[in-house]
Amino acid sequence: MxxxxxxxxxxxxxxxxxxxxxxxxxxxxxxxxxxxxxxxxxxxxxxxxxxxxxxxxxxxxxxxxxxxxxxxxxxxxxxxxxxxxxxxxxxxxxxxxxxxxxxxxxxxxxxxxxxxxxxxxxxxxxxxxxxxxxxxxxxxxxxxxxxxxxxxxxxxxxxxxxxxxxxxxxxxxxxxxxxxxxxxxxxxxxxxxxxxxxxxxxxxxxxxxxxxxxxxxxxxxxxxxxxxxxxxxxxxxxxxxxEPADLFVADFIGDANIVSGEVVDGSGATANVRIGGVNLELPRRGVGQGPVKLAIRPDAITLDDGSNAAGKTMGTVRKASYLGTQVEYEVESPVGNLFVVQYGRKDSIAAGTPVAIAFAPERGIAIIPGA
CATH class of the missing domain: 3.40.50.300 (P-loop containing nucleotide triphosphate hydrolases)
Structure with missing residues (x-):
């Protein structure tokens, strides 16, 4: 056995x-x-x-x-x-x-x-x-x-x-x-x-x-x-x-992209956060209006050819690694270099390709309190 x-x-x-x-x-x-x-x-x-x-x-x-x-x-x-x-x-x-x-x-x-x-x-x-x-x-x-x-x-x-x-x-x-x-x-x-x-x-x-x-x-x-x-x-x-409590936990528990954003409203259970020209609604976690740090999980980012760029920011693929069940990307973007994981995709996006970047909060994007 x-x-x-x-x-x-x-x-x-x-x-x-x-x-x-x-x-x-x-x-x-x-x-x-x-x-x-x-x-x-x-x-x-x-x-x-x-x-x-x-x-x-x-x-x-x-x-x-x-x-x-x-x-x-x-x-x-x-x-x-x-x-x-x-x-x-x-x-x-x-x-x-x-x-x-x-x-x-x-x-x-x-x-x-x-x-x-x-x-x-x-x-x-x-x-x-x-x-x-x-x-x-x-x-x-x-x-x-x-x-x-x-x-x-x-x-x-x-x-x-x-x-x-x-x-x-x-x-x-x-x-x-x-x-x-x-x-x-x-x-x-x-x-x-x-x-x-x-x-x-x-x-x-x-x-x-x-x-x-x-x-x-x-x-x-x-x-x-x-x-x-x-x-x-x-x-x-x-x-x-x-819901990582700080930058250390966010980075240590699973892979996370730590990026800067800005809360553009000052009250309510959810915060309107602007990142790379895109607005996201996220749980506020006690923060007020102003600059914040965000933890974005690699699979909370999607990439496409940019034919529909509404609600997205543009970037460029710098590296693609095929791992069987997933493809891992390094993507240059206005908010910094992003580590992206896409599951189930058969064809990799070639390095040097421009892409539209979208963020999916329901897959794992969190404001880091006090960061």
């Missing part, structure tokens, strides 16, 4: 005997000497939800995850799991399990021995530990591979062994640290779907770290975007994509 969730009886499989627990950070700070890695961070992960900590390298997301696990201790603030203050508890006392980026499998042990290792260390008999391990291996579609060594498995199979080992103790919270970074693109997509379906089927509370915005959008109930040790914005994938 190729997927964790490919077992048709997944939803009927024995679920965790423990109830999913919440995770709460209250004004948590982590310092390493004079360096602040996490700065006054507060958030809540509701029971049974998958929340992703997303951000570039060095933003504090992995340190935050390690503080949930008890692998790092908070310098200030309070951490609660299931309503219990665990701020000063060791990793062994927190009832959480972590799937590491490297998988951290023991090469000299079989798959079964790897998964049974945790219960065995905790004093469970070898027979019972093996039964617990076999249950989890069956759950994730690895039954029949229990006698193999990790080196005899594919990358995706090794990832699932790591997940089974984390699940075998039925933790209150399951943590993933960049779990797909060692997989190729096609396998990444498959395994992230597996993780998401497993989390939902077993009602697991999951904190998931990644720097890959597409991965975060695909698996998350909510996303916490971090930048420079602080939280930049928290919301659902749709909220972050369609």
């Amino acid at each position: 190729n997927q964790i969730s490919s077992i048709s009886s997944l939803s009927r499989s024995p679920a965790s005997k423990k109830q999913a627990a919440s995770v709460e950070f209250r004004n948590v700070t982590k310092r390493y000497g004079s360096v602040t890695a996490v700065d006054d961070v507060s958030f809540t992960i509701e029971p049974g939800r998958l929340v992703t900590l997303l951000g570039p390298s060095g933003c504090g997301k992995t340190t935050t995850l390690r503080m949930i696990a008890g692998l790092e201790m908070a310098s200030e603030g309070q951490i609660l799991i299931g309503g219990r203050d665990v701020t000063n508890l060791s990793a062994a006392d927190r009832d959480v399990s972590m799937v590491f980026q490297s998988y951290a499998l023991f090469p000299h042990m079989s798959v079964l021995e790897n998964v049974a290792y945790g219960p065995t260390v905790q004093g469970v008999s070898k027979k019972d530990a093996y039964e617990m391990a076999m249950e989890k291996l069956a759950l994730i579609g690895l039954k029949g591979l229990e006698k193999r060594a990790p080196s005899e498995l594919s990358g995706g199979q090794q990832q699932r062994v790591a997940v089974a080992r984390a699940l075998v103790l039925e933790p209150q919270v399951l943590l993933f640290d960049e779990p797909l970074s060692n997989l190729d693109a096609k396998l990444r997509r498959r395994v992230r779907e597996d993780i998401r379906e497993l989390q939902q089927s077993l009602n697991l509370t999951v904190a998931y770290v990644t720097h890959d915005q597409e991965e975060a959008l695909a698996v998350s109930d909510r996303i916490i975007v971090m930048s420079n040790a602080r939280i930049a914005q928290t919301g659902t994938p749709r909220e972050l994509y369609e």
Whole structure:
């Protein structure tokens, strides 16, 4: 079987005997000497939800995850799991399990021995530990591979062994640290779907770290975007994509063209925004009359030959890249160079061709407040 969730009886499989627990950070700070890695961070992960900590390298997301696990201790603030203050508890006392980026499998042990290792260390008999391990291996579609060594498995199979080992103790919270970074693109997509379906089927509370915005959008109930040790914005994938709080979030969550425009009216729920000689009606998002920055998603821009130029601005194609399901363009325009994606078009527009540019707000154009 190729997927964790490919077992048709997944939803009927024995679920965790423990109830999913919440995770709460209250004004948590982590310092390493004079360096602040996490700065006054507060958030809540509701029971049974998958929340992703997303951000570039060095933003504090992995340190935050390690503080949930008890692998790092908070310098200030309070951490609660299931309503219990665990701020000063060791990793062994927190009832959480972590799937590491490297998988951290023991090469000299079989798959079964790897998964049974945790219960065995905790004093469970070898027979019972093996039964617990076999249950989890069956759950994730690895039954029949229990006698193999990790080196005899594919990358995706090794990832699932790591997940089974984390699940075998039925933790209150399951943590993933960049779990797909060692997989190729096609396998990444498959395994992230597996993780998401497993989390939902077993009602697991999951904190998931990644720097890959597409991965975060695909698996998350909510996303916490971090930048420079602080939280930049928290919301659902749709909220972050369609209503970014600032320029950093707009640019980090999906591709975005950041362009200048002008609000030409001063009140109402929608704003009349002028961009490149074209007027658009957009949600106001608290801004008044005057200059604004806009985030325009690549597929919110359409190109044509300009035979009907009403409500459009003119530009020139500088580069076209055919990618099978879509064509990507770089277009020179009065509002700057634009990155444009058009889906389903068979023939590319040649570089150097003049084009009429139209904007479709319903596909993703947002005013950036305070920019």
